Amino acid sequence: MSEKKIELIPSFQVDHTRIVPGIYESRLDTLGSEFATTFDIRMKYPNIEPVIHPNAMHTIEHIIATYLRNDDEWKDRIIYWGPMGCLTGCYLIVKGHPTPQEVYPLMVRAFEHLSDYEGEVPGAAPINCGNYLLHDLTMARYEGKMYADRLKAAPSFDYPMAERVQDEEGRTVFDS
Ligand SMILES: [Zn+2]
Secondary structure, rough: OOOOOOOOOOOEEOOOOOOOOOOEEEEEEEOOOOEEEEEEEEEEOOOOOOOOOHHHHHHHHHHHHHHHHOOOHHHHHEEEEEOOOOOOEEEEEEEEEEEEEOOOOHHHHHHHHHHOOOOOOOOOOOOOOOOOOOHHHHHHHHHHHHHHHHHHOOOOOOOOOOOEEOOOOOOEOOOO
């Protein structure tokens, strides 16, 4: 029997000039017989509006990660939550292959939790965090409210696609 290589990495990429805030399936990986789904939690219009400040993004990382890993419905499926380097959104990796529409209520709840958050930022202490002074709860709450409002007003789940590009050496380019 011939070995067939499964091509998991799609031959297309996101057209970042047309992406709008929303929730998108960024990639699907298999680990043995299991799936891991990476979601693009896009909070900003790339290259059009100001990005999330690094301090606010760091606070978003701590508060949403703590929320997701304590959520009774989803905590056992959360693999990873963290910021995009471009500061226009975050990545969420979960076990299995849920749709963006299935993740949507979780994201609305998580970002509403962030927008109402009061008190100490969880894990913002030298023993827990590599840069515990790099936080901004006020701006994190502002960004949380903006994204929750955007999700509730006009959720977007379908990526605008373009052909994947290669660099001068013929290597396929990825941003994550
Ligand atoms: Zn930290």
